[in-house]
Amino acid sequence: MNALINWLDDRTGFKKLMHEALYENIPGGARWRYVWGSTLVFTFSIQVITGLFLWTAYSPSTTTAWESVYYIQNHMQYGWLVRGLHHFSAQAMTVLLALHLMQVVIDGAYKAPREINFWLGLILMQIVLGLGLTGYLLPWDQKGYYATQVSTKIMGATPVVGSQLQQLAQGGPEYGHHTLTRFFAMHAGILPGTLIAFLVLHIAVFRRHGITVPDPDRAPAATFWPDQVLKDAVACLAVLGTVLTLTIWKGAELAAPADPSEAYSAARPEWYFLFLFQFLRFTWVEKLGIPFGAIYVPGALMAILAALPIIGRWRAGHVLNVLFMMVMMLGIVGLTGLALYNDTNDPDFQASVKQAHVEAIRVEELAERPAGIPLEGAVSLLRNDPKTQGPRLFARNCAPCHRYNGHDATGHEVVKIVEKEKHGPKERIVENPTATDLGNFGSPEWIKSVITDFKGTFAALENVKDKEGNVAESSKHFLEGEMASWSTSHAQHWRVKENEQALSDLVAFLHSQSQRRGIPGISDEAPKRGRQIFETGKLPVGKFETNCIDCHSLHPIGEDMLLGEIGAGPTLTNYGGERWLREFLTNPGHEKYYGSNNAMPAFGGRLLDKELDLLVRWMVGDYD
Amino acid sequence: MSQPHLELHEHPPGEPRRGFMTHILAAGIGLLVGTVPAFAGLAFFLDPIMRKKKSGSGDGFLKMPVTLEALEINGQPQLVKIIMDRVDAWNTYLNQPVGSVYLRRTDTDKVVAFNSICPHLGCMVDYKAADKNYFCPCHTSTFDEDGEMQNDIPPRGLDTLKVEIRNGTEVWVKFQNFRATTPDKIPVG
Known part of the structure; x- marks a missing residue:
């Protein structure tokens, strides 16, 4: 064994190398404060x-x-484990980087003759941040896509060469395949390669000057192996433990696939860039332009950092440097905290985060289906999914007037942001709905509510005002129309205990006509009894003065005969079902529906057929 | 810098001998933190061979596009393309050609099916009507009409596949590929 070692040593000199690596002298003994570089x-x-x-x-x-x-x-x-380790180690690295830098500045390890090594360290820091930035985009999810858009747009704001720089980074004028291949080449090849080269230099120069010891007489000198190695190893174990805990507890996030056609209001940069994000959001920074906040200020901070060794030559220089370091770190922590605080207290942002989470879960659910992910990518799963697109379409097209369980169907309140003066403080005002909440449209509760409390069901129409501030004529037509008075005058019937079942039967009949999924069939007893009431108006106690079919027409499912006549009130054929809703949305002013009483815009030309289909299918629950 | 010592295990002079535990702990923890990510990565890399095969629905039999009547008893074998859904990681390709089989009717209610892949090195065999045998253009493997080896080039005869006649006229084949070069018929995947 010894002979082999000696033979190898004669030819490589590895013993000397190992010795230098392991038995580096540490005056004052091994200390915890030296672990950051190793971690x-x-x-x-x-x-x-x-x-x-x-x-x-x-x-x-x-x-x-x-x-x-x-x-x-x-x-x-173990994909989740490997990706989780990679994801959280990246974040750990940023934290450790900050700690390493702080320790170097506080201990004065940047001072002569170690200036070069300090600069090498700053270069390494830039590379690590670059790795974080490029890695964030690679999963091509909504989060990474929209956060990185901001980074490349900032790049594009660089004076003179901005647009060229941006195109080089993106591989074209817009994001596409080549954005990913380029970011990947940077992330997995160019940046790590450069990092390794600079790391070798950094460690070599570090070994040349030795460790910076604040008080060498504190304890007897030690060697790197095993004393400092033990401390380093324990620190690394702590880092690994933290990263593993986060991986198991939180897991690396994967948002819904990137969709350039869908805004993503939950977009934020990775948390360690939040301070910059917050800084750019200040109105006064905004006023000074993007290059000021995103390029000049960070550039100036980096320039001061690079100048620390030079400033450190003065007697008071070191104190100044430490002070600068502390102020900068406090600023970063403060801005990050402010960003988090603002986001926590921003209901719109919170709603967006929730929606993003729902979509992330939904797309995985869809991808698990036997058909797998189509060749055009997982984004098409969401684009063709009523459960995802329905709420979005509702928010865009219906929520200006209607609500869906009090919000816009995507979980956002419908608000108006008012700026009293240009760039002045913004005020967030929750808007009143001007049409009914459709959260339970077509359900038995809805039908019952329309029958027994028509005015209450459509009360939101009162919020439509004319120029004088009075309830608009169109709303009055509706709220004081025939159905409204029928509902009021027949309310007494529903207070009679014996009629309770009759009401529920009538509702069951109308509900069954919608042919929605999972509802009682038309042949069931309750709908059959309900139909009698619909046609004859006979109740256990009392009778309708005007029958349903006196105003409404209805073509019962599977029958040839039309009950009632088209024209007076909206047709109830397939009421609350796919066909009714599609035709109604296409043209609510058709004589089959609201006719001349209609105040709702027709969506026939506003929505694509596919959009209308997704919206309707979502509203009637026709999706898996 | 301290003067290098050329003996690897020698301790710097004038210092107390390090505690045994320090050495063990330093080496042990150091090794541990290094191996965790490496093992995680390795386990991840081994995914293709550790993956449990997803059990497909049904019995694996496919209905052939020819009926029993269309095959002449002891007539010329017919080459039939096998169309199946193919799963490639996250994508599912519907109705993809994945191989072909030779069908030959040997009796009123009996059909023999051969995978058209040569068991030698995986080329596709041709049926030569004139010689009444299957011939592989790559290395001249030859098989008779019953799939038996006619020379010593292939390691085994053509691979027969399970056939079922259903509903009187439908020909159903359980399509499988087998490993090349082995004397035994070993299913792939």
Whole structure:
């Protein structure tokens, strides 16, 4: 064994190398404050290892990036673990980087003769931030897509060469396949390669000057192995423990696949860039323009950082440097805190986060179906999904007047943001609905409410005002029309106990006509009895003065005969069902529906057929 | 910098011998933190061979596009393309050609099916009507009408597939691929 070691040593000199590596002298003994550099090397190793393995399963293109990450996360063994380690180690690295920098500044380790090494460290910091930025886009989910859009737009705001820079980064004027291939090449090749080169220099120069010891007489000198190694290893274990805990507890997030046609109001940069995000949001920064906040100020901070070794030459320089460091860190922490505070107290943002979460779960649910993910990518699963598109279409087209269980169907309140003066404070005013809440449209409760309390059901119409501030004529037509007075004058019948069942039968009949999924069939007893009431108006106690079929027409399912006549009141054929709703939305002013009483816009020309189909199917619950 | 010592395990002079535990702990924890990500990555990488096969619906039999009547008893074998849904990671491709089989009727109610892939090295065999045998253009493997080897080039005869006649006229085949080069018939995947 010894002979072999000596033979190898003669040819490589590895013993000397090992010795230098392991028996570096540490005056004053091993200390916890020296661990930061090692933890950074450790986290970088995790990134290289997990990154290479993720590479074996990642596919960078706009139709496969999200899909391959989804597959890694949910279908490959330990994919969640490898991706989680990579995801959270990246964040740990940023924290450790900040701690390492602070320790270096506080201990004065940047001062002569270690200036070069300090600068090498700053370069390494830029590379690590670059890795974080490029990695954020690679899953091609809504979150990464919209956050990175901001970064590349900032790039585009660079004076003189902005547009060219942006196009080079994106691989074209817009995001596409080449944005991913370029970001991936940067993330997995160019940046780590450069990082390794600078890391070698950084460690070599560090070893040349040795460790910066604040008080060498504190304890007897020690060597790197095993004393400092033990402390470093324990620190690395703590980092690994934290990263593993986050992986198991939280897991690496994967938002819904990127969709350039769908705004994403939950977009935020990765948390360690939040301070910059918050800074750019200040009105006074906004006024000074994007390059000021996003390029000049961070640039100036970096320039001051780079100048620390020079400033440190003065007697008071070091104190000034430490002070600068502290103020900067406090500023970053403060801005990050402010950003988080603002977001927590922003109901619109919170609603967006919730909606994003719902969509992220939904797309995975759809991808698990036997048909798998279509070739055009998982984004098409959501685009063709009534459960996802319905609320979005409702929010865009219906929510200006209607509500859906009090909100706009996507969980957002319908608000108006008022700016009293230009760039002045913004006020958020919740708007009153001017038409009925459709959260339970077509349900038995809805039908019952229309019959027994017509005015109450449509009371939101009172919010429509004319120029003088009075309830608009169109609303009055509706709220004081025939159905309204019928509902009021017949209310007495429903107070009679014996008529309770009759009401529920009538509702069951109308409800069954919608042919919605999972509702009682028309042949059931209750709808049959309900139909009698619909036609004859006979109740156990009392009788309708005007029958339903005196105003409404209805073509019962599976029959040839039309009950009543088209014209007086809206037709109730397939009421609350797909066909009724589609035709009604296409033209509510048709004589079959509200006729001349109608005040609702026709959506026939406003929505594409496909959109109308998705909206209607969502409203009647026709989806899995 | 301290003067390098050339003996690897020698301790710097004048210092107390390090505690045994320090060495063990430093090496142990160091090893642990290094191996966790490596093992996680390795386990991830081994996914293709560790993956449990998803059990498909049904019995694996496919209905052939020819009926029993269309096949002449002891007539010329017919080559039939196998159309199946193919799953590739996250995508499912519907109705993809995945291979072909030779069908030959040997009796009123008996059909023999061969996978058209040569068991030698995976080329596709041709049926030569003139010679009444199956011939592989790659390395001249030859098989008779019953799929038996006619020379020593292939390791085994053509791979027969299970056939069922359903509803009197429908021909159903359980399509499978088998490993090449082995004397035994071993299913792939």
